[in-house]
Amino acid sequence: MSAKVTKIGVLTSGGDSPGMNAAIRAVVRTALYRNLEVYGIMRGYNGMIEDDIYQMGSRSVANIIQRGGTILKTARSKDFYGEEGRKKAYENLQKRGIDGLVVIGGDGSFTGAYKLSKEFGIPCTGIPGTIDKDLYGTDFTIGFDTAVNTAVQAIDRIRDTADSHDRLFIVEVMGRHAGYIALHSGIATGAENILMPEVTTTLDEMLTSLSEQEKRKKLVNLVVVAEGYQPDPDKPELRGATEVARIVEEKLKGLETRLTILGHIQRGGPPTCIDRFIASRMGYHSVECLIEGRHNVMVGILHNNMHYTPLEIAIREKQKIGEDWLNIVKILAS
């Protein structure tokens, strides 16, 4: 039987995502309701190492549910990779008697939590917070819905201008290793092609399909590309829409091309209702897990039920994109 948790820390780590604030609010208010002390750790694991930690009350999380970003700030901590950094971080937790931790972030952030739990016996729970939606064991990650809706609104606007000229529009969305934003925003905007890191679309396939569209006199030619897509596996350093546009202009002479990179606008802005809702639900359950002794799990939602994946599995496994999706894209864009 594990010891009772009495003081918990909460942090956000990795890329921020809209809805993280709603999750922090839920963690803080649930903890206080359950008579736990709760501490905010600033700038992810960096704040843990540098002792940038403060006690939070109910009012510390007032008026943040509607705000993008994270009031705790975030970082990808290099020092936490090292044993020395983790030891320092643990000592700072120990000094305050913090005996439980909620980590909001992606798989890199969960790796940190897992190490802390293994090396120092600190019970942790992870809340999936990433716009990329690439985490195993959950249908939702906080921020994905907002990011994908931002991308859809932007691409709809591009469609208007694309419709007014005979041009090919190539739009890059976020996702260094994951194609979910590309897949969802591409399908929702009627893109002809969607290029993602997880699915091999050879250059020839892409160029053939663009030439076919030309022949069919499609009114709008739209290609959505995830930033991590590699047109040529032998040249992994050449990625994303810039490279796709360069190749298309070189190979399909006469096809006028325009390139848009949506970038970080996808990571900001007020979270959608879905992101606020799942963040609140996951935040509540992350604290309940620590109290109930369900430790070192990622708190996900699968088929509308809470689903708890051991951190080591959440880190190791990936949510896969099936090849059949591209077939659907092809049929619907015909």
Ligand code: F6P
């Ligand atoms: O948080 C995930 C993510 O937005 C990826 O989609 C993207 O590749 C990466 O972060 C960008 O990170 P940074 O803001 O450090 O450039």
